[in-house]
Amino acid sequence: MERKLVVAFILCAILTALPFAVNYANDRISTSSVPSTASSEVVSSNGVYYIGYASSHEGDDILYVVPAEAYVEKPGTLVTINVTVKFKHAQPCPYSNWKITIENPENVEVVNETKTVLKDPYTAFKQYTVKVLGNGSVDVVYHYGTGCPYGTEEKVTVKFYIGKPSGSALNQTSAPPEILNTTSINVTGEIKAVDTLARAVVVGNYTIEIRGRWTGPDNVTLNWREMLSLLQPGKNVTILASEENGSLKADVIIIDGKTYRKG
């Protein structure tokens, strides 16, 4: 009987320790990282200074937004905003109509947004590209699913400024971390070449493919051939492209001050 009791107590200890061990392992093994940028660290990329990250943790899930502030040298510059939500409970959950939105844009225009992707059952990621028109801000909001008892919404405000950050902040400038380049890149420069056979343009060191239908100003629709004809060597262009099957595909093109969006 005593031997059975010892075994029973060992089993009891193992079972009691099980949730502690599983939760600990979950925290350690989690494949996706939350923004590791210090809240005051400055990252410079394409003439944009990304400063720190902002987070909100009112309910059980945590919303992280990179950057908390961004400085651009001139109006019209594109800024990438990375949004990460860390869920307390694995997805899909019973309240799965949660969503990430951008609200109250002030002097900011949203030019592109990626689909929300689940990096793992506990992490959602979405990327926005916004055009900064002047000093302004935008709210990034994570809405919990309808009826979710763990919270209603998480909200952070990202601020934008024309100019450069203060000297002390600039001293912490570092190379762009991976978190700023997860899905799309912003290429600005002179068009070096246009390859109609490959349906691509070369800007700087990047070859970017132009595919599908495009919508320009006043809702004018263009096919890829018409879009490509607007892109002539020597012209300055800003292209927002995303990586797909190992090649870059254009999503937004700004040429002669006009914005063309894919789709």
Added chain:
Amino acid sequence: MKCNLRMCVSLVLFALWLITGITGTILLLGPLTAKLGHPLPVSTADTLHEYFGFAFFGLSVVHVTLNWNALKSYFKRLA
């Protein structure tokens, strides 16, 4: 008062049973009361339910071992 192992295990099991039951009820009612504008401490209940539930499960093994002979006789009566 004399306190033997069986009594201690039963009393702790009783406390764990009570906590697990109450937190389980909070988890069940949480979504409904949140819709009605009366949110319950679902997050705390969730954590407590998980940890105390496993402690309850673990201690049940000891309880079953302590009462194994009685349990065996019940099974025999069924056969």
